[in-house]
Amino acid sequence: MDLRDLLSVLRARWIVIVAATLIGGFLALGMSLLTPPSYQAKVQFYVTVAGGDSAAAAYQGSLGAQQRVQSYAALVESTDITQRVVDTAGADLAPSQVASQTTATADAKTVLLNVAVTNLDPQRALQLAEGFGEVLPEAINRLETPDGGGPALAKLTVVNPPALPTSPIAPKTEQNVAIGLVLGLLAGIGIALLINAFDRRVKSSEQLESIAGKPVVGSIPFRKAEDKEQDAEHIVPFREGHSPAAESFRRLRTNLQFLNVDNPPRVFVLTSSVATEGKSETAINLSLALAESGNRVLLIEADLRRPLVVNYMSMPDKVGLTNILSGQAKFAEVVQETRHDGVDLLACGPLPPNPSELLASDMARHLLDELRSKYDYVIIDSPPLLPVTDGALLARITDGALLVVRSHRTTADQVAQAVDNLAKADAILLGIVTVANKPVKKGSVGYYDSYYYSSKKTSAAGKS
Known part of the structure; x- marks a missing residue:
C-alpha cells in the first residue's frame, strides 16, 4: 500500500478515526476528572x-x-x-x-x-x-x-526546607487529554487499516481490472435527485442536458467502439455477480444512449426469474421472450415499441419453470442471429452470474458480456467468481461497468464532472 492508497483509506474511514480520537480524549478527560489531586x-x-x-x-x-x-x-x-x-x-x-x-x-x-x-x-x-x-x-x-x-x-x-504545596502536581488534565487524543488518533488509524484489511469490497477501477483482467469501460455515478425523471426514476433524462449520469452512459457508448475496433460488439449481455448491482438500470440507459446517437436498439428482458426492465420502463409484460423460445409466437408479434425513439423492447413474457433450458436452446441462438440483422445493437438484461447460470449461457451465444459491479458493495470474491463462471462457459467478458454506491467525494474525477455539469445546468437556468 503506497501513500496514496493509505490516504484514500483514511479518508474513507474518517468517521472511525474521528470517533476514536474523540473517545480517547474524553476517556483521558474523564480519568483526569475522576482522579483526586495529589x-x-x-x-x-x-x-x-x-x-x-x-x-x-x-x-x-x-x-x-x-x-x-x-x-x-x-x-x-x-x-x-x-x-x-x-x-x-x-x-x-x-x-x-x-x-x-x-x-x-x-x-x-x-x-x-x-x-x-x-x-x-x-x-x-x-x-x-x-x-x-x-x-x-x-x-x-x-x-x-x-x-x-x-x-x-x-x-x-x-x-x-519543604514548603506547603499549594498547587497539585496531578492530574495534569491538559497533558492527559492531549495524550488521549493522540492515542485515540493512532487507535483510529489502526482500526481503519484493520477494517480495510478485512473489507473485501471492491473500491477502485484498478482493483477491478486486476481481478477481472479486463478494462473498466464505464463508471456510472451515484444517482442524485436532480438526475431522476418523474415517475421513471431509473431512466436517465438524456434530453434534459448534460447530467453526470447522462455523460457517463455516453462515455460508455463511446468506449464500446474501442473494445474491438474492427468488429465492435453489437449483441451482448449485461449481467452482474449478484442481485441489486444496477444491471437492469444500466441496460436500459445504455440502450437510450445508443439510440441517442442514431442507432436502432433492441432491449431484451432475459431475466426470466426476477424481471425488472418492464417495471422500470412502465411497459406490459404479458407476452415476450418466453413465448418465442417455446414456439408460441414470432418475434414480430411480441416486440414492443417504447416511448423512446430508436428503442424497442422484448419483454420476458410469462415466467417459465425452466429458464436455463430455454436460454440455452437452439431457438435462442437462432433468435439472436435473426435480431443481429434487424438492429444495430441488441442489449440483453440477464440474471446475476453467481445464483444461476443463465447469464453465462446467454453470454456464450452473443458477442460477450459486460459485468456490472456496484463499487463499495460487491466483494472481490464475488467478482472473481463471476469472471470464473463466464470463463467456464466459454463466454467472452468484454469489460466492467462500475456503478457507484455512494456520492463522489471532493477531489475525485467524478466530483469535478458533477460540479461542472451542475454548474452548467444552474447557469442555463439562470439565463432562462
Missing part, C-alpha cells in the same frame, strides 16, 4: 565529607560525597527510615506507604540529595517531608560515626 512537598540536602586542609584532601572529600549521595538516595525508602519519619510526623501510615509515596534522586555529578513526598493531603505531604528533614540527617550522622567514636565522616544538611 500534592508534593520537597526537601533538599547537601552532603559533605570530612577532609584535610590541603587541596588534594578537599578533592578526595568531594569525590567521597558524590559517591555517598547515591547510597543515601537508596537509604531513603528503607523501613527503618520511613518508620522514624512516620513517628516524627505523627502520621497514621505504614512505613511501606510512606516509601511508595517518596522518591529520592541524586545527580552523580553533584552532592545534592532531593527527596519528594507525594500525598493527597498537602499538609500531610509537608509533614512527611519535614520528617525526612529531621530523621535523615540524624540517621546519616549515626551511620557515618566510627565505632571507636569521634566526628562523623559525612554529614547531611538541609539546604532547601
